[in-house]
Amino acid sequence: MTIKLYCFGESGNAYKAALALELSGLDWEPEFVDFFGGAARTPEFRELNVMGEAPVLVDGDLTLTQSGVMQMYITEKTGKFGGATKAEEREVMRWMFWDNHKLSSQTGMLRFLMNFLPEDKRPAEVIAFTQGRLKAAYTTLNTHLEGRDWIVGDGLTNADLSCCGYLFYPEPFGFERKDWPNIDRWLGNIEHTPGWKHPYDLMPGSPADRA
Amino acid sequence: MTIKLYCFGESGNAYKAALALELSGLDWEPEFVDFFGGAARTPEFRELNVMGEAPVLVDGDLTLTQSGVMQMYITEKTGKFGGATKAEEREVMRWMFWDNHKLSSQTGMLRFLMNFLPEDKRPAEVIAFTQGRLKAAYTTLNTHLEGRDWIVGDGLTNADLSCCGYLFYPEPFGFERKDWPNIDRWLGNIEHTPGWKHPYDLMPGSPADRA
Structure with missing residues (x-):
């Protein structure tokens, strides 16, 4: 059964799940959510996810929302990305929570405000x-x-897959890799992982489509 | 061995862990972090937690940061609060991530801006x-x-223990229980749980101490 990920290219949160799926080797396909056209605000979508957010992952009868939960599910299915020991498992979760709290929540919003608002x-x-x-x-x-x-x-x-969610996007939001040498080097390590793809190559939809 | 939680009364994120510890029946004690006096910004504290945040939980040799990780640890130790089935487990994690991403991250900041800044x-x-x-x-x-x-x-x-983190505080930040009847009723259910305590009664430090 092919896993379906409702997503769109501009969503770094969707990218976290899409990249985990892609690099895990699981059979998956993206399903475009026209977020900028209001698709996530429709009653049908709210029925799928009361949070009104993409991504949504559907695997047979199972529907998951929140990228962190999807990442944990992919780990459960494949044994990948969860950390090698109990201590690492906790450390992975620690950075996933930190990312949701302090990093992606703010980069995602800021990039939206600076690029996708009139x-x-x-x-x-x-x-x-x-x-x-x-x-x-x-x-x-x-x-x-x-x-x-x-x-x-x-x-x-999953710590890397979570924290990198918004950091490959080209639109300006005040983040320059050259200003953060360790982050820059680490993003390079992710880019060099076999099978890595940029968000706009991995998921349907990008600013270019709407230009 | 008594679990030690580095915390302060004003921190809703610390409250999530403190309330989980208190209601779980584990042996724990709070250790005051003078956050408003700059204690979390010292090199010693950064050594304990590079994120520069409270809470920090210490259980013997184990040091944990991020309230979500502590909640998962308490569940692991006691079997409580994690959900009764695999589906519930995922649903609990979903709301914990949502809370970190969309609710507590913003209530915490807003309450700070509206009350604790000059x-x-x-x-x-x-x-x-x-x-x-x-x-x-x-x-x-x-x-x-x-x-x-x-x-x-x-x-x-843990979904309830996470989402309620900042919602019992008396300082104004634009949240009135009467405006949200289902949230109000649910907070009442939490308050009526045997052993429940308000954050200022559960942890050391409150605005009253600094008045």
């Missing part, structure tokens, strides 16, 4: 404030990655 | 914007709780 609707104070908070988050990640190739242990885990 | 430093546009985003989150939770006593299944789980 120019006259972009809230300058909110943008500046969020950029400040994100600098603190980048500092935390960059510090942790000093002397490490991966966030946890000796290889790619 | 009045002339409070960013009006950020406050209004965050209040708007939080209304969407309250709507999601209130809709989900229609006809339910608990977020997942028939009893208290």
Whole structure:
């Protein structure tokens, strides 16, 4: 049975699940959600996910939402990306929660405000404030990655797949890889993982389609 | 061995772990972190937690950070709050991630901006914007709780313990229980759980101490 992932290219949260699926070797296919056309706000979609968010993963009778839950499910099915020991498992979860709390939640919103809102609707104070908070988050990640190739242990885990969610996108949101050398090197390690794809190559939909 | 939780009363994230510890029946004690006095920003604390955040849980040789990881650990040790079936387990994790992403991350910040910053430093546009985003989150939770006593299944789980993190605090941040009848009823269910305590009664430190 092919796993279906309801997603769209601009969603870094969807990318976390899509990249985990792709690199795990599971059989999956993307199903385009026209988020910018309002598809996630319809009653039908709310029925699928009261949270009104993509991604949604459907595997037979099972429907999952929240990328973190999908990542845990992929680990359960394949044994991959969850950490090699109990201590690593906890450390992976720790960075997944931190990412949801402090990193992707803010990069996702900021990128939206700075790129996908009409120019006259972009809230300058909110943008500046969020950029400040994100600098603190980048500092935390960059510090942790000093002397490490991966966030946890000796290889790619859900911690990496979660934290990188928004960091490959080309649209400006105040993040420049050159300013964060350890993050830059770590993103390079992810890019060099066999089978890696950029979000706009892995999922349908991109700003180019709407240009 | 008594579990030690580094925490302070104003932290809803610490409250999630403290309340889980208290209601689980585990032997624990709080250790005050003088967050407002800068204690979490010292090199010693960063050594304990590169994320520079409370809570930190220490159980013998084991040190955990991120409240979600602590909640999972308490479940592992006691069998409580994790959900009764595999499907419930996933549903619990789903709401924990959602809370970290969309609810507590924003209530925590907003309450800080509106109450713990000097009045002339409070960013009006950020406050209004965050209040708007939080209304969407309250709507999601209130809709989900229609006809339910608990977020997942028939009893208290980590989903409830996570989502309620900031919702008992008296300081204003634009959340009024009376505006959200299902949330209000559900918070009442939590308050009536034997052993429940308000954050300022469960952990050391409160605005009253600094008045």
